């Protein structure tokens with residue numbers, strides 16, 4: 001296991017009906033609040049009204065309409081609002097896109113720059129940032145308890161991750177009831193994203209990480225069990241609660257710290273979203289089993305077999321056979337959750353952009369040198385092609 005620092009000081013307020021704590025939390029940071037939210041789901045499910053009611057005593061400025069795969073223009077707009085209104089704290093109410101946008105707004109505002117994309121392009125942000133409070137409405141990214149944000153630039157077809165310790169949310173409200181209204185597609189996509197965060201950390205070359213791997217296996221089983229329940233019964237509190245907490249723990253450092261290397265499927269998926277604006281978790285579900293097949297070899301079959309045994313209960317003892325069965329289980333599971341499992345089904349009808357996307361995936365990440373199995377441009381193209 002490698003050395004690591006685990007300093008994730010987000011104050012998590014998990015559970016039902018903790019709204020009465022919101023005003024107190026916000027007022028600790030100041031009176032001028034930038035309320036960031038998406039395309040209107042919070043207005044439909046009543047959350048918006050409840051937030052306004054709870055925060056009747058503070059001055060609220062709104063940044064509405066954050067896109068899924070949030071865009072740099074929206075970030076720039078938010079940073080401008082912060083400067084014009086002397087904002088003290090950013091309150092993000094939504095899924096990963098809304099929270100990521102809030103983080104990027106804090107970074108761009110803190111940089112006092114008129115070139116917002118430069119802040120994202122730098123990838124690491126260690127400057128000052130307004131405090132961020134979140135109310136999570138979708139179990140998926142883990143953004144509610146991590147330092148990262150992913151922002152898209154449509155001018156350049158780039159979708160880049162950035163982050164920094166000062167962008168870690170100060171407080172996150174995790175009320176599973178706020179995810180009751182998430183539709184089947186986004187519930188499945190969010191669950192696939194959680195699974196992918198766990199896979200990305202699990203399939204890793206650093207030896208002797210039993211703690212991280214054991215936690216990951218438990219979280220994978222949790223998602224596998226609870227996503228179908230939430231799909232069938234969207235208001236099943238316990239299923240939503242388990243998905244929500246799994247999303248947070250899958251990407252707050254718990255399963256990734258102590259490991260080296262780099263992620264594979266996320267680098268490839270970000271290009272699908274950057275060029276075709278598809279849903280992140282869906283892209284991951286499509287790519288993951290193809291990636292697993294592509295990288296499987298005699299040496300790493302044992303790790304896939306471990307995954308099969310501990311997550312799927314596969315009893316086959318020949319590692320390569322068990323590994324293949326585990327990969328098939330992964331594919332079948334995503335399909336059973338209703339995820340369209342080919343690229344044409346999500347509107348990517350031809351392979352004309354695969355080469356340029358693969359080049360970007362390789363150049364914006366370290367997958368060519370540090371991945372579980374290093375991937376060159378031709379490998380990425382192949383994985384895209386086998387996803388057709």
Ligand code: NZQ
Pocket residue numbers: 037038039040041042045066067068069070094095096097098100137138139140141142143146148149150178179180181182183186190193251266280281
């Ligand atoms: O925009 P609204 O109207 O709110 O609707 C959203 C959106 O259409 C809807 N939704 C959210 N909560 C809802 C709801 N609908 C009904 N009821 C609710 N309670 O769901 C749709 C998707 O929302 P979005 O925030 O885009 O989803 P998600 O949480 O999956 O976030 C995806 C973004 O996060 C990035 C992805 O790349 C993508 O841009 N990621 C961020 C990470 C991080 N910060 O650590 C890591 C991830 O790997 C990921 O890359």
Ligand code: ZN
Pocket residue numbers: 141193196197266280
């Ligand atoms: Zn993800």
